[in-house]
Amino acid sequence: MFALMNNMPHLLGDQLASKFTWFPEQASTFAAENDWLFFFITWICVLFFIPIAGCLFYFCWKYCKPKGQKAESNTAHNTPLELAWSILPSFFLVAMFVMGARSYLNQRTVPEGANNIGLKAFKWGWTMDYGKGVMNPELHILANEPTKLSMRSSDVIHSVFVPAFRAKKDVVPGRYNYMWFEADVASERVSDEELAKAKFENGDGVWDYDKWQFTQDGYRFFDLYCTEYCGKNHSVMQTVVVVHETVEDLDAWIEKVSKRPADQTPEAWGEKLYNQRGCAGCHSLDGTKRVGPSFKESYGNQRRFADGTNATADEDYIRNSILYPKKQVVEGYQPVMPSYQGQLSDDDIASIIAYLKTVSDYGPKAAPVTDDEETNIEE
Ligand code: HEC
Ligand SMILES: [Cu+2]
Incomplete structure (x- = not known):
């Protein structure tokens, strides 16, 4: 019977030994016990379901009365039979509970030194x-x-x-x-x-x-x-x-x-971070509005904020948007961007900025950095 179930199409995952297994590969210490318990409960349910459904149909047929005939009352009962069908299944229920609870507690108790x-x-x-x-x-x-x-x-x-x-x-x-x-x-x-x-x-x-x-x-x-x-x-x-x-x-x-490989440019590393750190889920590169503004029109563009103020999206603004996204919320968007403080290094942020410059239509027109400002930064 197990072989039959193992031949059904898989329900979970695509990392399977074969395309036709019920569950994916067992790859942790929980797996064997979990599967065993699952099939134990499933088969008990099947074994009870078949005779009960069978009796249901059989009695429907057996006690069927022609139309118009009055139904008779039948209140007699069979005590041993009723005791048996109450007590026997309760053993199965207790067994399921004990095994399930044990396995659950094991999964909630982290071993020391993990x-x-x-x-x-x-x-x-x-x-x-x-x-x-x-x-x-x-x-x-x-x-x-x-x-x-x-x-x-x-x-x-x-x-x-x-x-x-x-x-x-x-x-x-x-x-x-x-x-x-x-x-x-x-x-x-x-x-x-x-x-x-x-x-x-x-x-x-x-x-x-x-x-x-x-x-x-x-x-x-x-x-x-x-x-x-x-x-x-x-x-x-x-x-x-x-x-x-x-x-x-x-x-x-x-x-x-842990860090940008020596042979990777900041722009390439920035692109990788954009894809790896979930920015791509909320920011497009082609101008489509997602949850956040598209990076196509981000760097160098004029920004209006929900509180009515304005700013140019320069390096400092991008950096602040990544570290403190709720400080300046772009008009027309919800303040839902998570802060990346402590999650991106300075080099990571610099790489993202370098990358955003390459994808922005406003890049060349970005706030011109004057000579004085440049000297200021170097001080
Ligand atoms: C859950 C969605 C979400 C994720 C993930 C997300 N952002 Fe945002 N981001 C937003 C929203 C919404 C805004 C606009 C509101 C605001 O300013 O906070 C925004 C604004 C920005 C801005 C200002 C853009 C502009 O044109 O004014 C920058 C820069 C930015 N995000 C960079 C990033 C980077 C880099 C990442 C990945 C490391 C990232 N975001 C991940 C939702 C997201
Ligand atoms: Cu989710």
Whole structure:
């Protein structure tokens, strides 16, 4: 019977051993127990449902009276039968409760010494905090060691779901929430040739995780979704989980993403941050108004604010907009942009500004920096 269920189309995730399994790969210590409990409850329900529905139809047919004939009262009952059908199922219920509660408590009790990673959810993306100012949208963890996520949201309720880990938890604004799991399957690495080929074909654009099924550092991954409907772009609120085999490998990755690589221009790094840090969800490059103004007409443009004041969008203004977005709210927009204070380094912000200059139509006409002002800055 299990084989039959395993042949049904999958419901969750696309990281599957085969296209025709019920659940995705089991990749954490929770997975086997969770699945077992799920099928235990499902099959008990099926085993009760079939005879009950069968009796229902059979009695309908058996006791059916011709039209017009009066129904007779039948109040006799069978005490042993009624005791049996009350007491027997209660054993199953208690078993389900005990196993479910045990598994739930286990998932809520973080083991001592778990590795802690911060997670911030926002409309519409994720930022993982590896400490020391290293932020990245990808979740990278260590195999065979418990990981704790300390989670917060900067706007509405989101929910973290990693199907392969069978782990899921809401992220609620205004409070910290946590979850933990222990991944027991490390992510494979693709060959250097395969990675080089994908990088070449992908070009300079946003990395296409769906197409390549590995990250731009060459790791296979598990999916992480938002499972709480949180607005227009809820469906794109996805990222990946990479499980490293050794702590050296994980540290090397963190080191690699912690700063702008020497061979990358500020403009290219700025573009990467624009795509990686969720700016793209709210700011377009082609003039379309999204939640925020398009960057096509941002840098160098004249800005009117909700409080009636004006300013030119120069470097300082862009910097302040990123660090203190609620201070000057552009007219016609809601003050919903999250602050990136402590999440983007000075070099990151400078890179974003450099990038915004390249995409803005107003760039060349930007506030001319006079000689005196230049000297002032250098002082
Ligand atoms: C949840 C949506 C959202 C996200 C994510 C977001 N912003 Fe914004 N942003 C807005 C909104 C709305 C405004 C306009 C209101 C205001 O000024 O606060 C804005 C305004 C701005 C402005 C001023 C624009 C102008 O033309 O006057 C800049 C610059 C900016 N954002 C940069 C960024 C950068 C860089 C990121 C990513 C690191 C980012 N934003 C992420 C919503 C967002
Ligand atoms: Cu969400």
